[in-house]
């Protein structure tokens with residue numbers, strides 16, 4: 481069964497409070513989402529394998545560790561997931577980036593897929609799906625189904641704010657997927673917005689509405 485990790489690092493929690501604040505404008509919101517993504521990347525890469533190499537320090541020969549070169553793919557769910565890519569890439573510069581375009585139909589709340597473009601070797605990569613919001617879980621669950629249909633074997637989901645309903649849906653439909661969050665909120669309102677949440681992440685990132 482996939483596990484749920486709430487990353488409660490004080491820097492993440494501080495920045496999260498600012499993006500929840502309705503008075504935070506687009507520029508700051510965008511910067512803070514990237515910074516949170518970078519801090520989350522630090523936490524979720526703890527398990528990356530290392531391999532030993534030999535180097536010469538100015539003093540003597542030494543054995544030291546370097547990354548073993550695990551292949552990673554970042555998969556932002558468009559649009560709002562794009563806001564997390566730069567922060568992640570700063571810490572994982574060799575990652576390839578695939579895109580899944582989905583929007584949530586405001587009437588049915590069902591996700592509608594309109595675009596997909598992935599690295600050709602996704603079955604060999606550890607994929608990290610990015611979306612700031614996990615509300616009903618429909619978008620993330622569908623994106624993960626799409627990736628699995630195309631051969632993905634190892635997937636993790638990274639969201640900034642989640643509702644318990646979304647977490648339960650992912651656990652049910654994708655029990656093999658670990659979930660990483662900055663916050664697990666109270667629930668959903670009658671329009672399936674996360675409460676207390678931070679509003680519409682895509683609109684706040686891109687200044688639309």
Ligand code: PRP
Pocket residue numbers: 557558559560561582583584585591611612613614615616617618619620646672680681682683
């Ligand atoms: C938002 C958000 C998630 C989805 C979450 O996207 O970025 O993808 O809603 O809701 P769910 O868990 O109930 O599916 P939205 O549909 O607003 O599209 P956008 O990113 O293009 O703004």
Ligand code: URA
Pocket residue numbers: 560613615672673674675677678679680681682
């Ligand atoms: N999508 C968002 O951007 N925000 C929510 O609260 C729910 C879905």
